[in-house]
Amino acid sequence: MAPSPAVAALQAALDAATGAAAPNAAAPGGPAQVLAAFWARIDRDGTPLVEEVLGAPGERIVTFLWRDRHGTGPGTRGVLLLANKLTDPTVPEHSALERLEGTDVWHRAFRLASSWRGTYALAPDDGDAPVEDAALGPASRWRGVATRAQPDPRNPRSFPGVRGGCDLSVLELPDAPPQTHVKRGPGVPVGTVTAHEVPGLDDVRRAWVHVPAGTTGRPHRLLVLLDGDEWIGRRDAPAILDALHHDGLVPPLVTLMLDGRATADRWGDMTAGAPYLDLLTRTLPDWARAHVPALRDEAPGGILVAGSSLGGLAALRAALHAPDRVAGVLAQSASLWFPDQAAADAPSPTVRAFAAAPGAGASAAPSPVGAAPAAPSPTGAASARVRFHVEVGRDEWVLLPAHRALRDVLVARGDDHVYVEYEGGHDALCWRGGLADGLRSLTRDGLGGGRAPSGEAARPAPAAATDDGRSRATRGDRAGGGAA
Numbered sequence: 001m002a003p004s005p006a007v008a009a010l011q012a013a014l015d016a017a018t019g020a021a022a023p024n025a026a027a028p029g030g031p032a033q034v035l036a037a038f039w040a041r042i043d044r045d046g047t048p049l050v051e052e053v054l055g056a057p058g059e060r061i062v063t064f065l066w067r068d069r070h071g072t073g074p075g076t077r078g079v080l081l082l083a084n085k086l087t088d089p090t091v092p093e094h095s096a097l098e099r100l101e102g103t104d105v106w107h108r109a110f111r112l113a114s115s116w117r118g119t120y121a122l123a124p125d126d127g128d129a130p131v132e133d134a135a136l137g138p139a140s141r142w143r144g145v146a147t148r149a150q151p152d153p154r155n156p157r158s159f160p161g162v163r164g165g166c167d168l169s170v171l172e173l174p175d176a177p178p179q180t181h182v183k184r185g186p187g188v189p190v191g192t193v194t195a196h197e198v199p200g201l202d203d204v205r206r207a208w209v210h211v212p213a214g215t216t217g218r219p220h221r222l223l224v225l226l227d228g229d230e231w232i233g234r235r236d237a238p239a240i241l242d243a244l245h246h247d248g249l250v251p252p253l254v255t256l257m258l259d260g261r262a263t264a265d266r267w268g269d270m271t272a273g274a275p276y277l278d279l280l281t282r283t284l285p286d287w288a289r290a291h292v293p294a295l296r297d298e299a300p301g302g303i304l305v306a307g308s309s310l311g312g313l314a315a316l317r318a319a320l321h322a323p324d325r326v327a328g329v330l331a332q333s334a335s336l337w338f339p340d341q342a343a344a345d346a347p348s349p350t351v352r353a354f355a356a357a358p359g360a361g362a363s364a365a366p367s368p369v370g371a372a373p374a375a376p377s378p379t380g381a382a383s384a385r386v387r388f389h390v391e392v393g394r395d396e397w398v399l400l401p402a403h404r405a406l407r408d409v410l411v412a413r414g415d416d417h418v419y420v421e422y423e424g425g426h427d428a429l430c431w432r433g434g435l436a437d438g439l440r441s442l443t444r445d446g447l448g449g450g451r452a453p454s455g456e457a458a459r460p461a462p463a464a465a466t467d468d469g470r471s472r473a474t475r476g477d478r479a480g481g482g483a484a
Helices: 005-021 031-045 138-146 228-232 237-246 263-270 274-291 293-297 310-321 349-356 400-413 428-442
Strands: 049-053 056-067 078-083 105-113 117-125 168-172 192-199 204-211 221-225 253-258 303-308 326-332 387-393 416-422
Touching (some): 005 031, 031 056, 078 138, 228 253, 253 274, 274 310, 303 310, 303 428, 310 349
Parallel strands (some): 221 253, 221 303, 303 326, 387 416
Antiparallel strands (some): 117 168, 204 253
């Protein structure tokens, strides 16, 4: 935990007021007035508090706050900060806010890169009923307190929670890369979205098909987007796609968003191997060509496959499985640890598979983070035709080493790729902007004629990357994240 200048200043003011006002704490200028003035400022300015770091313009001290509803008395047993990969459910004490003694102020501060973006919630343990089974230990306590999660009441910005969970609060620090195409601007025409039942693995699945407005009569490319229930819902892929098409940043795309289903079914699907990969690369594209009129004049070349987390893993494995049918892969925070990676720094099975598969030829040296992709070799194997856009958050300490290893393998194979590390975690708020950037990257020039992203890299490279899997902000002053 980083020290919070704001909380330190409050403590100093309380100490001074206590000495001046003793024994009457409620006297004018006493601790009660200091505390009231503090919360009045917080209510005015909002939370979390963001303060500059002297001598480090690329960093900020961020203080998360909670006001105890019981006042300065007992009643609240604790408050957890739930911030994906910034806090760690396996080490609850690293995620707990601390109480400023004798006050109603609960606080915790982190030193973050000024380009950090993410979502969070706060979970107070202040009810009458116990939240854990004592026999099950700390993990049970975390799960119990987490059921009381709620958005930060002093932060007006929110993002819908995952699959029916509570709304999440949004924090974007001042240098966070702009997400310019995650909403429809004025005058952006709305494409059509239709719901369908599509073939599954010996069953029928839900899917949604988006066709952009104003592209009738032009060849379209097919994008298969995994976890469609998330993208049709809180991540709002149709708005992203409409904005990109309106600005001419991608060629015409038909997007098939396949329902991610319940957790257990999703795990079974995305780790099923060849049957699921055949579904993505053959069965669903064949269904779309037969049922979506815009694909009757399909653009030449293969399909695009995009996914996040387990979906990112499936998208990468689809390229290995059917390089003759896949033209581009967008993998966001892919679960490269699957299956059975021994440790965060152990070889990833998927990375090993890429290293063993034919590529486009050797490359001299790894590209820097965020650099423009190397040109593909015209004499490479079939997989040389696959273009990759891979992104991962720097807070994702479980995933980061494997993603860097994948980057190095793509470089060594000579694959056409963009690799991006962003300041954040395993977070759908980050993935929305990554979808827009990744589609621009995958469809530039030879894969459909969309304009290249500004500066040719999907997002500007954050400064001061370190190969130990941490950014400067993590060194000694913030906890790691749990397994993705």
